[in-house]
Amino acid sequence: MLAKLAYRNMKRSARDYLVYIFTMTVVTALMYAFGSLIFENTLPRYAETAGILEMMTGLATFFIVLIVAWLINYMVRFMLEKRSSEFGIYLLLGMKKKEISRLYMRENLLLGGTAFLFGLALGILLRQVLMAVLFAMMRMEYRLGVSFHPGTLLTTVLCYAGCYLLALLRCRRKFRKMNIHDLMNAKRRNEEIRERGEGIKRLLLPLSVLFIFAFWTVFAVLDNTGEIVLFLVGLVLTIYLFYVGVSAWVICYVRKKGNAVYKGQNLFLLRQFASKVRTMQFTMGTLTALFTIALLGASVALMFSDYENTVLEDKFPFDVQLYSPEVQEDFADEMAVLQEQTKVLEARRYHIYTDQSNQVNAWMLTHLRVWGTMFRKEDGTPDREKIEAELKNGGAYCASDTYMGLSDYNALRAMLGYSAAALGSDEYLIQVKSRLAGEVQGMAQDLRITDRWGEGTLSCAGICADAFSQDGHNGGDYVIVVPDEVLGRMQLYYSELAADIDGTVPADLGERMNKTGQNPDRLGVYAEAELRPNECYGSDMIIAYAEDILVRDNLIPAAKYMLASVIIPLFYIGLVFVCVAVTVLSVQQLSDSAKYKFRYDILAKLGLERVQIHRLIRRQLAAYYLCPAVLGIVISGKMILFMSGRFVEATGVPVSPLSFFIKSILLFFGIYLVYYVVTYISFIRNVDER
Amino acid sequence: MSDYIRVCDVEKYYGSGSHVTKAVDRVSFQVEKGEFVGVMGASGSGKTTLLNLLATIDQVTAGHIYYGDTDITELSENALSEFRKKYLGFVFQEYNLLDTLTIEENILLALTLQGGRKKEIDEACGQILGLLGIADIREKFPYQVSGGQKQRCACGRAMVNRPRLLLADEPTGALDSHSSQTLLETFTDLNRSMEATILMVTHDAFSASYCGRILFLKDGKIFHELVRGPKDRKVFLQEILDVLSLTGGELTVQPAAEL
Numbered sequence: 001m002l003a004k005l006a007y008r009n010m011k012r013s014a015r016d017y018l019v020y021i022f023t024m025t026v027v028t029a030l031m032y033a034f035g036s037l038i039f040e041n042t043l044p045r046y047a048e049t050a051g052i053l054e055m056m057t058g059l060a061t062f063f064i065v066l067i068v069a070w071l072i073n074y075m076v077r078f079m080l081e082k083r084s085s086e087f088g089i090y091l092l093l094g095m096k097k098k099e100i101s102r103l104y105m106r107e108n109l110l111l112g113g114t115a116f117l118f119g120l121a122l123g124i125l126l127r128q129v130l131m132a133v134l135f136a137m138m139r140m141e142y143r144l145g146v147s148f149h150p151g152t153l154l155t156t157v158l159c160y161a162g163c164y165l166l167a168l169l170r171c172r173r174k175f176r177k178m179n180i181h182d183l184m185n186a187k188r189r190n191e192e193i194r195e196r197g198e199g200i201k202r203l204l205l206p207l208s209v210l211f212i213f214a215f216w217t218v219f220a221v222l223d224n225t226g227e228i229v230l231f232l233v234g235l236v237l238t239i240y241l242f243y244v245g246v247s248a249w250v251i252c253y254v255r256k257k258g259n260a261v262y263k264g265q266n267l268f269l270l271r272q273f274a275s276k277v278r279t280m281q282f283t284m285g286t287l288t289a290l291f292t293i294a295l296l297g298a299s300v301a302l303m304f305s306d307y308e309n310t311v312l313e314d315k316f317p318f319d320v321q322l323y324s325p326e327v328q329e330d331f332a333d334e335m336a337v338l339q340e341q342t343k344v345l346e347a348r349r350y351h352i353y354t355d356q357s358n359q360v361n362a363w364m365l366t367h368l369r370v371w372g373t374m375f376r377k378e379d380g381t382p383d384r385e386k387i388e389a390e391l392k393n394g395g396a397y398c399a400s401d402t403y404m405g406l407s408d409y410n411a412l413r414a415m416l417g418y419s420a421a422a423l424g425s426d427e428y429l430i431q432v433k434s435r436l437a438g439e440v441q442g443m444a445q446d447l448r449i450t451d452r453w454g455e456g457t458l459s460c461a462g463i464c465a466d467a468f469s470q471d472g473h474n475g476g477d478y479v480i481v482v483p484d485e486v487l488g489r490m491q492l493y494y495s496e497l498a499a500d501i502d503g504t505v506p507a508d509l510g511e512r513m514n515k516t517g518q519n520p521d522r523l524g525v526y527a528e529a530e531l532r533p534n535e536c537y538g539s540d541m542i543i544a545y546a547e548d549i550l551v552r553d554n555l556i557p558a559a560k561y562m563l564a565s566v567i568i569p570l571f572y573i574g575l576v577f578v579c580v581a582v583t584v585l586s587v588q589q590l591s592d593s594a595k596y597k598f599r600y601d602i603l604a605k606l607g608l609e610r611v612q613i614h615r616l617i618r619r620q621l622a623a624y625y626l627c628p629a630v631l632g633i634v635i636s637g638k639m640i641l642f643m644s645g646r647f648v649e650a651t652g653v654p655v656s657p658l659s660f661f662i663k664s665i666l667l668f669f670g671i672y673l674v675y676y677v678v679t680y681i682s683f684i685r686n687v688d689e690r
Numbered sequence: 691m692s693d694y695i696r697v698c699d700v701e702k703y704y705g706s707g708s709h710v711t712k713a714v715d716r717v718s719f720q721v722e723k724g725e726f727v728g729v730m731g732a733s734g735s736g737k738t739t740l741l742n743l744l745a746t747i748d749q750v751t752a753g754h755i756y757y758g759d760t761d762i763t764e765l766s767e768n769a770l771s772e773f774r775k776k777y778l779g780f781v782f783q784e785y786n787l788l789d790t791l792t793i794e795e796n797i798l799l800a801l802t803l804q805g806g807r808k809k810e811i812d813e814a815c816g817q818i819l820g821l822l823g824i825a826d827i828r829e830k831f832p833y834q835v836s837g838g839q840k841q842r843c844a845c846g847r848a849m850v851n852r853p854r855l856l857l858a859d860e861p862t863g864a865l866d867s868h869s870s871q872t873l874l875e876t877f878t879d880l881n882r883s884m885e886a887t888i889l890m891v892t893h894d895a896f897s898a899s900y901c902g903r904i905l906f907l908k909d910g911k912i913f914h915e916l917v918r919g920p921k922d923r924k925v926f927l928q929e930i931l932d933v934l935s936l937t938g939g940e941l942t943v944q945p946a947a948e949l
Contacts, residue, residue: 262806262807263802264803271788599789601786602786606847607775607804609771
């Protein structure tokens with residue numbers, strides 16, 4: 001009998017909480033699909049990045065399990081509260097508390113189990129999509145194939161079941177403490193509206209707004225951990241207290257009988273809104289936090305994915321490029337490997353020179369936006385000491401300025417398919433990364449490059465910003481191109497080799513060349529020993545990729561793999577957080593639509609037309625849905641704009657910082673809209689039901 | 691004014707095929723302006739169905755209901771909403787107040803839905819609050835006041851727009867005897883001072899004794915009619931009880947001590 005009752009109750013709950021079930025199904029599917037990245041990652045491994053995707057996904061899963069546990073806990077308690085009077089009747093009929101709690105557990109397990117099974121089926125499908133997307137990102141062919149890894153399944157089951165059991169055990173404790181009277185009255189209790197001290201609570205709204213304003217102005221200049229922690233604590237408090245303030249403010253407005261109260265259904269709307277926000281203030285705060293995190297996650301993911309789509313290709317313009325700190329290096333071993341493994345169309349060995357000064361380096365450190373005022377004294381003049389220290393140990397630029405001869409430059413340009421550059425005998429050219437083209441416009445005025453006789457100075461013929469491998473190979477950020485004769489006055493600095501290859505290269509070409517022994521991994525050296533004076537990486541901050549041996553076809557997939565390990569977990573978190581947040585909103589609204597159906601019946605009796613009631617519901621839902629979303633947008637907005645500004649500056653992605661913010665908002669409003677429409681339709685159905 | 695509200699041969703059937711229930715069976719009567727009419731009958735006699743038909747909440751199966759020259763059985767759904775808003779007021783057994791609004795705001799909402807200026811709305815609201823003696827609890831929420839006060843608020847909301855007809859469905863059903871008496875006196879006052887036309891459905895003889903005329907319903911048909919005329923209320927109550935005894939005494943009577 002109990003099983004039958006549980007089954008019937010589950011069927012009823014499923015109808016009432018369809019949105020919740022839908023979300024649980026989606027969450028299970030996401031958990032399974034992303035979990036499979038940890039256990040059945042069929043993507044090719046890259047030595048340096050092995051394990052990153054797994055680790056990041058694991059980390060994301062941890063946060064997601066936390067939030068899903070919260071959702072399940074919230075829902076199980078919510079359903080318990082809704083049905084408490086029913087349970088009171090069971091008790092009255094003589095059922096034991098243990099039996100009822102077991103019945104409720106069984107119902108929830110049935111409900112959760114159903115969602116889980118659907119989710120699993122969807123997850124297996126989603127995994128295929130996810131892998132196909134990942135493979136496409138890395139330009140590899142993916143063969144569809146249904147696989148079923150016990151590890152993935154077990155983790156998904158454990159995460160899911162763990163959340164459920166935890167929530168149910170908590171409920172069981174609650175059951176034990178309840179008596180019939182409490183159960184029968186549980187529903188009535190939360191209908192009471194308490195209004196006390198609204199005048200004071202109202203002040204929380206302007207205070208919150210003031211804090212958010214302060215947050216917008218001060219955020220960019222926060223520079224120590226103490227300040228940041230203080231601000232974050234303030235922010236969390238603001239998020240929660242904002243809602244106390246909003247509802248108090250609306251209540252005061254209605255009590256004061258502001259003009260808007262007298263227009264149409266506003267009185268009803270304002271009161272509904274205030275009372276709902278009041279009873280849900282803590283939940284609303286949590287939802288705002290979820291939206292903020294989701295928007296942040298999605299924006300960062302979008303930044304990296306934009307980077308991948310726009311900048312990455314330009315990072316490695318040459319098929320193969322080699323570096324050696326030794327000026328005598330002839331790259332014979334590497335050439336042998338190249339010729340054995342590939343079809344080399346053209347290979348050019350050349351040198352980077354130096355005039356042993358560091359006027360260009362100093363100019364870069366004191367003028368580029370990335371460095372800010374780090375290398376200036378308080379009065380604005382260059383801080384020589386800091387500059388020296390940076391050039392010695394920092395690694396962004398070599399110890400001395402880097403130069404290149406025009407003939408080498410033009411040969412390399414030809415290899416890349418660019419037109420040749422022309423220079424007069426008393427001219428030089430600045431070759432920089434494209435993101436810096438605008439920033440180095442004033443450089444020429446400050447540079448003094450002596451001509452080949454050491455008497456006059458060269459004049460600047462222009463700035464070139466074509467992609468030219470400037471992360472330590474053809475200089476860091478820049479290389480000054482001079483007529484070949486001028487090089488006579490300079491010293492050889494380090495050796496380079498660039499090659500043009502026909503067709504594709506083997507996946508392990510880079511590794512094979514590395515094994516020739518003369519080119520240990522530069523990052524490894526960096527960790528172990530002092531930086532060599534002729535080594536540098538350029539000023540790229542967030543994503544920097546420096547290696548002695550660059551093989552484009554090997555590096556781009558590896559870089560994409562690494563980027564994917566950031567992008568995917570962030571999207572994963574964003575998606576789940578938003579789904580969880582809107583589910584809570586929707587379920588709240590839908591259960592209200594059933595519980596408070598009488599309110600709309602009364603409005604109908606007062607003469608409101610059906611169309612008017614529908615419009616009223618639309619407005620009411622929009623207010624609930626927008627409130628946490630807008631606050632989330634306002635708070636995350638500053639962080640996202642700040643971060644994306646820095647990102648664009650540091651990586652040279654050719655878009656406006658605002659675009660990431662707008663794109664992630666659009667993305668989430670898409671999901672939002674789906675839930676809003678579904679909720680609205682079900683709401684109307686509940687209200688119109690006779 | 692005659693022919694204020696005319697109910698002509700109204701029928702209402704539920705079900706279909708062989709399971710048809712005649713809830714209201716060819717009922718005809720008229721209500722004059724300023725009348726206080728009671729409808730009595732046992733459970734299942736069709737009195738609430740009749741009220742719902744008059745209230746435009748339910749549609750007739752056959753027949754016509756005229757408010758002046760308007761036949762409400764011919765109106766569209768939207769026109770009915772408009773009609774309800776303009777001409778009808780409701781008081782129900784379970785009060786039907788909006789729980790998120792205070793007593794005053796419940797009345798205010800009925801006014802703002804009609805549209806109007808702030809000053810007029812405030813005046814009308816204050817007036818009715820005073821008339822019904824609930825001005826001192828205006829800032830309380832429904833859950834904070836007694837059943838009688840809630841019901842008076844519901845009356846206030848129903849009357850504030852000066853409807854053509856006030857429909858009351860067992861308004862004293864959930865009230866204690868003292869609150870019932872106060873409410874019925876309120877109805878009588880409204881009926882006299884505001885010339886409100888009231889149609890009240892009840893199965894309580896004591897409540898019915900406040901009416902000017904009573905229609906007795908049985909199995910969906912009017913089987914008797916009592917007019918109070920200049921009679922004293924207690925005499926009228928006795929007459930009602932006499933009629934009820936004919937029907938088998940299914941209806942309730944307040945204890946004699948309270949009469």
